[in-house]
Amino acid sequence: MSQSVPRRRAPRNSLSAELIVDRALSLLDDKGMEAFSMRALAEELGVGTMALYTYFRGKEELFHAARDRVLSTYQPPCTSGRWDEQLRAVCLSMYELFTGQPSVLQLLAEGQAEGDFADAASVTMERVVELLRGSGLDRQAAARAAGTVIGFTIGSAMRQVRECGKEGQLTAKTELLRRRFAALSPERHPALTDLSPELTVAREDGPGQYTFGLDLILCGLRDLAAAGATAPQS
Amino acid sequence: MSQSVPRRRAPRNSLSAELIVDRALSLLDDKGMEAFSMRALAEELGVGTMALYTYFRGKEELFHAARDRVLSTYQPPCTSGRWDEQLRAVCLSMYELFTGQPSVLQLLAEGQAEGDFADAASVTMERVVELLRGSGLDRQAAARAAGTVIGFTIGSAMRQVRECGKEGQLTAKTELLRRRFAALSPERHPALTDLSPELTVAREDGPGQYTFGLDLILCGLRDLAAAGATAPQS
DNA sequence: CGCTCTACCGTACGCTGTACGTTAGGAAAA
DNA sequence: TTTTCCTAACGTACAGCGTACGGTAGAGCG
Numbered sequence: 472m473s474q475s476v477p478r479r480r481a482p483r484n485s486l487s488a489e490l491i492v493d494r495a496l497s498l499l500d501d502k503g504m505e506a507f508s509m510r511a512l513a514e515e516l517g518v519g520t521m522a523l524y525t526y527f528r529g530k531e532e533l534f535h536a537a538r539d540r541v542l543s544t545y546q547p548p549c550t551s552g553r554w555d556e557q558l559r560a561v562c563l564s565m566y567e568l569f570t571g572q573p574s575v576l577q578l579l580a581e582g583q584a585e586g587d588f589a590d591a592a593s594v595t596m597e598r599v600v601e602l603l604r605g606s607g608l609d610r611q612a613a614a615r616a617a618g619t620v621i622g623f624t625i626g627s628a629m630r631q632v633r634e635c636g637k638e639g640q641l642t643a644k645t646e647l648l649r650r651r652f653a654a655l656s657p658e659r660h661p662a663l664t665d666l667s668p669e670l671t672v673a674r675e676d677g678p679g680q681y682t683f684g685l686d687l688i689l690c691g692l693r694d695l696a697a698a699g700a701t702a703p704q705s
Numbered sequence: 706m707s708q709s710v711p712r713r714r715a716p717r718n719s720l721s722a723e724l725i726v727d728r729a730l731s732l733l734d735d736k737g738m739e740a741f742s743m744r745a746l747a748e749e750l751g752v753g754t755m756a757l758y759t760y761f762r763g764k765e766e767l768f769h770a771a772r773d774r775v776l777s778t779y780q781p782p783c784t785s786g787r788w789d790e791q792l793r794a795v796c797l798s799m800y801e802l803f804t805g806q807p808s809v810l811q812l813l814a815e816g817q818a819e820g821d822f823a824d825a826a827s828v829t830m831e832r833v834v835e836l837l838r839g840s841g842l843d844r845q846a847a848a849r850a851a852g853t854v855i856g857f858t859i860g861s862a863m864r865q866v867r868e869c870g871k872e873g874q875l876t877a878k879t880e881l882l883r884r885r886f887a888a889l890s891p892e893r894h895p896a897l898t899d900l901s902p903e904l905t906v907a908r909e910d911g912p913g914q915y916t917f918g919l920d921l922i923l924c925g926l927r928d929l930a931a932a933g934a935t936a937p938q939s
Numbered sequence: 940c941g942c943t944c945t946a947c948c949g950t951a952c953g954c955t956g957t958a959c960g961t962t963a964g965g966a967a968a969a
Numbered sequence: 970t971t972t973t974c975c976t977a978a979c980g981t982a983c984a985g986c987g988t989a990c991g992g993t994a995g996a997g998c999g
Contacts, residue, residue, distance in 0.1 A: 483946065483996060508986065519948040521988080526946095530987065593894055600904075601896035612917075614903035619918035626860030660827055662835040669848035670834075683846075684853035690928050691921030714978065717965060743956065753979045755957080760977095764956065 481518050488526045491516065492537045499537075499574035504581075538578040542591035547598045554606045555689050561598055562624050566681055569628035576632045579625060596621070607696040616692055623684060631677035645675055715752050722760045725750065726771045733771075733808035738815075772812040776825035781832045788840040789923050795832055796858050800915055803862035810866045813859065830855070841930040850926055857922060858915075865911035879909055 494515050499507055509530060513520040527533040548564050550557040569576050599620060603613040634644065652667035663670075673680055728749050733741055743764060747754040761767040782798045784791040803810050833854060837847040868878065886901035897904075907914055 477949090480947065480994070483994095486946075509988080510986075521949080521990095522947050524988070593889060593897060597894040597897045600900050604896055604900065610900060610903045611907070614900055614907040615914060615917040616921075617900075617904065618907050618914050619921060622860060622864055622914075623857060623918065626856060626863075629860075630856055655827060660831040662838055663827060663831045666834050666838065666844060666848055666851075669844045670851065673845070673848040673852050680849060680852050680856075683849040684857065684922065687850075687853060687925030687929070688918065688921045690925035691923070694924050694928075695921070711980095714963065717963090717977065720977075742954085744954090755980075756978045758957070 478517075478519070481522070486516070486518060486522060486526065488536065491523060491526055491533065492540055495533060495537050496541065496572075496574045499577055500572060503573070504577040534578050534581055538575065539591045541572065541575045541578075545592065545595065547595045554602050555693055558599065558602045558606075558620070558692075559685065559689060561595070561602070562620060562685055563682070565595060565621075565624050566628055566678070569625065570631050570677070573632045576625075576629055580629060603692075606692065607699055608692070609699055612695060612699065616695075619688060620685075623688060624681075627677075627681040627684065631681070634674070634677060645671060648674065712753070715756070720750070720752060720756060720760065722770065725757060725760055725767065726774055729767060729771050730775065730806075730808045733811055734806060737807070738811040768812050768815055772809065773825045775806065775809045775812075779826065779829065781829045788836050789927055792833065792836045792840075792854070792926075793919065793923060795829070795836070796854060796919055797916070799829065799855075799858050800862055800912070803859065804865050804911065807866045810859075810863055814863060837926075840926065841933055842926070843933055846929060846933065850929075853922060854919075857918060861911075861915040861918065865915070868908070868911060879905060882908065 491512070495507070495512055498512055498515055502511075509523055510520050513523055516522075523533070527536065545568055547561045550560045569579075596617065600613065600617050603616050603620075604610075606613075608616060649667070649671050652664065652671065655664055655667075657664045725746070729741070729746055732746055732749055736745075743757055744754050747757055750756075757767070761770065779802055781795045784794045830851070833851050834847065837850050837854075838844075840847075842850060883901070883905050886898065886905065889898055889901075891898045
């Protein structure tokens with residue numbers, strides 16, 4: 472029946488690294504990481520699987536290229552005002568980039584994460600570090616703060632993307648969580664059962680959850696900067 | 706040569722769910738997630754691959770069981786003192802559990818993460834929520850704070866585990882990062898190149914990086930609790 | 940026209956998880 | 970003791986993965 476017609480050979484220069492990366496990203500955004508495969512990508516392009524290996528050494532290198540493309544395309548927003556407000560805006564922008572284009576997250580989750588982040592998204596990191604240095608934090612605190620802020624943003628985005636998988640999967644997971652809470656014994660877990668409604672709705676609101684945490688961190692940073700300003704040494 | 710002797714059939718009741726989970730966890734801790742496979746685990750147990758399917762429907766169920774085992778074994782430390790100090794101790798304990806036993810992290814990274822976390826580690830969550838409710842935060846803030854604190858802890862642990870893979874892989878990655886920083890143009894990224902030494906050493910010190918961020922969050926929570934106490938109704 | 944170069948591709952290998960049917964060996968029954 | 974039965978352990982097989990390797994077709998050029 473479906474005798475798998477040998478598929479006509481594609482014309483000579485119908486492929487390119489950019490085109491492959493494009494399709495890879497859209498495939499990742501649509502179907503997700505676990506549906507991605509070299510074979511699937513090739514089929515999407517109407518091309519034999521091994522044709523991809525003309526442009527990339529392998530899956531790893533293709534992912535690296537895709538990651539670099541998106542991250543180096545991205546520009547942090549131009550802002551002005553107090554350093555903490557600017558930092559907040561930059562972080563929110565990163566969060567939106569990640570959650571709006573799940574493929575990037577899935578790619579970041581694969582590689583050694585922030586090792587490559589450092590050069591691909593160097594503009595954004597430069598911006599973050601610059602703002603933190605201008606806040607009055609000493610060198611070490613600024614470095615740590617940069618790691619905290621970026622790590623928290625990536626982590627929050629990953630959780631958010633994981634949560635609402637493709638379609639209305641969010642409601643299903645929420646329902647499952649609600650049931651788990653209901654199954655807990657109120658004697659052994661009084662605080663948990665008491666707060667379960669709020670815990671459930673908090674989980675539904677990813678961005679709200681993120682800004683809540685981000686504001687906590689910013690609050691801590693303001694305090695630290697102020698303390699460092701009054702007592703610069705030690 | 707290595708004609709793969711058919712392997713004598715294992716005695717009748719040499720297997721059990723507990724034994725399988727044990728070996729799975731130690732295999733994960735030793736070789737890591739990507740070296741794990743049903744075949745590898747079976748060989749480790751001196752057993753045919755399909756024998757595992759007598760006790761678990763599949764890989765997923767086995768992972769779930771392993772996760773539950775470790776998490777339900779764990780008990781948060783008994784503490785006393787100010788709520789924020791207690792919360793800090795509980796979080797640190799979680800972080801050490803995760804970083805000390807990488808298998809748990811890798812398992813958490815697989816499943817829907819905190820959906821299951823809610824019941825497997827319910828004792829710990831109960832403790833966190835209880836402390837946060839006692840701090841003076843209103844219901845919604847307490848729920849959000851719980852999510853933030855736990856998410857941050859898991860995220861930080863994941864990064865830490867990912868970083869120093871098996872052996873002295875940390876130094877290799879650090880060296881690579883240092884080189885990336887050196888390759889950046891000082892004109893385009895002045896702040897980044899200037900702070901690169903501190904950024905590099907900060908990455909090396911996972912626990913230090915974690916406590917730094919945790920203290921920022923706790924600082925923000927204290928402020929929020931104090932503000933809520935003076936003005937309970939917005 | 941014929942040659943060369945290379946983008947595209949088919950085949951194959953070793954790996955994965957696991958559905959399905961088989962077998963061996965201990966316990967219970969005859 | 971012999972027979973039967975139940976089921977834990979197993980072998981085989983299949984679909985799918987990444988990719989090494991070698992072949993082929995077709996465009997550009999002498």
